[in-house]
Amino acid sequence: MTSSTTPRTFSHIGLSVPDLDAAVAFYRDVMGFYVIMEPTEIAQDDSDIGVMCDDVFGPGWGRFRIAHLSTADRIGFELFEFPKNHTPENNLPYRQVGLFHFAIQDPDLEGLLAKILAAGGKQRMPVREYFPGQKPYRMVYVEDPFGIVFELYSHSYELTYSAGAYN
Secondary structure, three states: OOOOOOOOOOEEEEOOOOOOHHHHHHHHHHHOOOEEEEEEEEEOOOOHHHHHHHHHOOOOOOEEEEEEOOOOOOEEEEEEEEOOOOOOOOOOOOOOOOOOEEEOOOOOOHHHHHHHHHHOEEEEEOEEEEEOOOOOOEEEEEEEOOOOEEEEEOOOOOHHOOOOOOO
């Protein structure tokens, strides 16, 4: 008998940003995300959230600010601003184990790219087609104004890769 695991749904991603208010504005106004919890300060104390943060961050974390946003398809974006945060020297640590990018889908990839650039973001590569002249699937790597790297896709992940994008 073969056991099969049902795929899970994706809930949220947490990003550490240098300026929470500016990041909320970018992800709300440029990316179109919904703000579901305005920026809030969390302090190390005996509250439920304080104790939970002790479990996650260990002793001495002190305080941080957090906001919660959501994409149109209900994926959460948790934005954190920690005191004494710093930008890494390499903002695309692709050889480091762990997260190095996420992807956002928009059929008007070039329009969203223009908004990102106008808001202070960066384009890391030219817009590329997966099937030039055959299918309109496009992608590009970008950075938000804070140096967080992500991808833009014109079509769904399933459509893009089910067609054998690397052939």
